[in-house]
Amino acid sequence: MSKYLIIGYSTAGLSAVRALTEYEPRASITVISAERHLPYSRVLLTHFIAGKVQRRDLDLVVPDFSQQAGITLLQGVRAVHIDPGEKRVMLDNGERLSYRALLLSTGSSPIFPEGLTPSDPCVAGLRSLEDCEKIMRHAVPGAAVAVIGGGPVGVKLACALREAGVSVHMLVSSPHLLSQVADEEAAGMVRKRMEACGINILTGVDVSGLEPDSDGAATLMLNDGTELACSLAVFCKGVRPNTEPLQVLQTRGGGIRVDKFMRSVFEDIYAAGDVAETFEITRRQYCTAAIWPHAVRQGRLAGLNMAGCEAPYGGSLFRNALEVFGLPFISIGIHPVSSCGNWDMEICRDGLVYRKLIYRENSLVGAQLVGRVEEAGALQAEIRRCAVQDLDE
Amino acid sequence: MLTLKVDPVKCDGCGRCAVACQVGHAFSSGGRLPVFAAPLLWIRQSGDSKRIEICRHCETPVCADACVAGAIYCDAGSGTVQVCADKCIGCYSCVMDCPFGALCLQEGLAAKCDGCRDINGPLCAKHCPTGALQTAADSRAAAASRRRGRLLLTGRAR
Numbered sequence: 001m002s003k004y005l006i007i008g009y010s011t012a013g014l015s016a017v018r019a020l021t022e023y024e025p026r027a028s029i030t031v032i033s034a035e036r037h038l039p040y041s042r043v044l045l046t047h048f049i050a051g052k053v054q055r056r057d058l059d060l061v062v063p064d065f066s067q068q069a070g071i072t073l074l075q076g077v078r079a080v081h082i083d084p085g086e087k088r089v090m091l092d093n094g095e096r097l098s099y100r101a102l103l104l105s106t107g108s109s110p111i112f113p114e115g116l117t118p119s120d121p122c123v124a125g126l127r128s129l130e131d132c133e134k135i136m137r138h139a140v141p142g143a144a145v146a147v148i149g150g151g152p153v154g155v156k157l158a159c160a161l162r163e164a165g166v167s168v169h170m171l172v173s174s175p176h177l178l179s180q181v182a183d184e185e186a187a188g189m190v191r192k193r194m195e196a197c198g199i200n201i202l203t204g205v206d207v208s209g210l211e212p213d214s215d216g217a218a219t220l221m222l223n224d225g226t227e228l229a230c231s232l233a234v235f236c237k238g239v240r241p242n243t244e245p246l247q248v249l250q251t252r253g254g255g256i257r258v259d260k261f262m263r264s265v266f267e268d269i270y271a272a273g274d275v276a277e278t279f280e281i282t283r284r285q286y287c288t289a290a291i292w293p294h295a296v297r298q299g300r301l302a303g304l305n306m307a308g309c310e311a312p313y314g315g316s317l318f319r320n321a322l323e324v325f326g327l328p329f330i331s332i333g334i335h336p337v338s339s340c341g342n343w344d345m346e347i348c349r350d351g352l353v354y355r356k357l358i359y360r361e362n363s364l365v366g367a368q369l370v371g372r373v374e375e376a377g378a379l380q381a382e383i384r385r386c387a388v389q390d391l392d393e
Numbered sequence: 394m395l396t397l398k399v400d401p402v403k404c405d406g407c408g409r410c411a412v413a414c415q416v417g418h419a420f421s422s423g424g425r426l427p428v429f430a431a432p433l434l435w436i437r438q439s440g441d442s443k444r445i446e447i448c449r450h451c452e453t454p455v456c457a458d459a460c461v462a463g464a465i466y467c468d469a470g471s472g473t474v475q476v477c478a479d480k481c482i483g484c485y486s487c488v489m490d491c492p493f494g495a496l497c498l499q500e501g502l503a504a505k506c507d508g509c510r511d512i513n514g515p516l517c518a519k520h521c522p523t524g525a526l527q528t529a530a531d532s533r534a535a536a537a538s539r540r541r542g543r544l545l546l547t548g549r550a551r
């Protein structure tokens with residue numbers, strides 16, 4: 001029996017392995033990874049598509065890391081069921097593993113509209129290297145690709161495809177791009193830059209169906225009655241936490257809620273990264289705040305806490321940084337979708353520079369910066385400081 | 394071991410450190426005719442006053458956690474935090490996460506204080522007239538300066 005069992009070997013899982021091996025050098029650790037690759041940076045996948053980085057640049061560890069760290073790595077197998085009472089995990093190859101402490105770092109998966117799946121040759125998501133390879137097979141200069149969804153991943157993918165010489169159509173159901181993280185004006189600046197670089201953006205439209213053509217391409221039916229021909233439709237309409245192994249015990253549809261020591265409600269089961277629901281300090285509620293730095297930090301703290309060192313997590317803070325053809329965009333914290341409540345805004349604009357600070361009850365809770373972003377770090381620290389102060393009161 | 398102590402409250406924004414940084418780096422790279430690159434520390438407006446923003450070379454650097462390309466690392470020998478230019482993709486993640494505003498993008502890559510690894514003692518501190526930057530004689534002061542980064546980000550610093 002391994003003392004520590006980790007399911008999912010990516011940003012959060014790797015971070016936990018590093019913390020565990022540092023804190024308890026000879027710990028027995030088994031890692032279960034559905035992927036056949038060693039951990040790689042998902043965030044760099046769009047840079048890979050754009051041709052800016054090589055395959056080897058994606059790797060997060062050296063090839064013999066498992067031996068160096070002294071871990072047992074099972075690749076290409078999935079955990080299908082966890083029995084928290086028996087402290088046992090069942091794998092898809094029939095094997096059963098026991099644990100003393102378990103970490104779920106299974107991340108999240110793209111959401112597809114009903115009736116469409118990535119097994120369709122013209123449909124893809126963007127999450128794994130395999131997804132990326134499928135997109136790259138279609139991303140030949142002159143081909144047309146539809147990117148559905150106007151969030152940060154959609155924006156990054158559209159830009160990358162354009163840089164690879166592809167003709168890109170972006171379909172966004174919200175009235176403007178980046179609607180979860182930006183206001184209309186900031187998003188408008190991003191949109192303008194993308195359009196100037198040749199990306200076709202349609203807002204307020206959704207895909208209602210997809211008809212495969214005889215030549216391997218497809219026609220997308222849009223809800224405004226029009227059609228769009230493309231060789232591939234990539235859905236970037238958000239992600240869902242991979243909670244399957246615990247599903248029987250899961251009642252709500254969200255992620256796995258953890259306390260500040262990364263512990264779930266199940267004894268000796270921890271969660272970290274995209275699959276975990278943590279306390280978000282500007283929203284003041286538990287949610288999955290699925291970004292890279294959270295996965296790194298939560299993974300590390302989960303590892304330390306599993307090893308018995310009490311290391312509390314200070315809470316999550318939603319944030320996103322984008323670089324859109326040379327135009328930087330950063331959004332931190334919350335931005336009000338409705339005007340109800342006690343919100344104040346401070347807005348400065350100057351040509352290609354936009355700066356918006358958002359206050360709730362006189363506390364800084366959000367910031368959006370376009371064009372000039374040097375002060376982002378200081379604003380982020382200030383938002384954290386305000387949130388901690390407000391919580392203490 | 395880097396022993397730079399930062400006390401931004403003492404900074405009056407005179408900017409000598411920035412010039413010293415540029416000069417130091419121009420000459421340390423070996424050329425007889427120096428090419429002045431941009432400084433690796435910044436004097437920025439903060440409210441009504443100007444303040445220095447420079448890397449603390451934190452013990453557990455949040456910039457390294459934020460880096461999605463594995464480009465930011467702790468150099469154990471010198472005790473500094475460094476950016477590997479070959480790996481950096483200029484994504485702004487580190488800029489967004491450093492509470493000290495110690496990173497910015499120069500020519501598309503993350504730039505920050507390199508701790509003057511190649512010369513003896515950071516020139517910026519030598520030329521600071523107010524004591525905002527000091528080469529600390531005892532390493533505990535420098536460690537305290539670094540640790541602040543960690544405290545701030547666990548949300549418990551006051």
Ligand SMILES: Cc1cc2nc3c(=O)[nH]c(=O)nc-3n(C[C@H](O)[C@H](O)[C@H](O)COP(=O)(O)OP(=O)(O)OC[C@H]3O[C@@H](n4cnc5c(N)ncnc54)[C@H](O)[C@@H]3O)c2cc1C
Nearest residue numbers: 008010011012034078079106107108273274290291292295
């Ligand atoms: C294209 C793209 C761009 C992004 N850009 C940014 C960005 O700019 N900034 C940012 O902060 N974040 C970005 N993100 C988000 C970031 O990549 C994630 O937050 C981060 O990867 C989460 O890490 P994780 O370890 O929690 O999960 P994941 O990286 O999703 O890894 C989970 C692993 O667990 C495996 N797994 C799942 N279920 C099982 C099972 N039952 N058994 C065994 N293994 C299993 C999966 O195959 C996977 O390997 C981006 C994501 C994508 C896809």
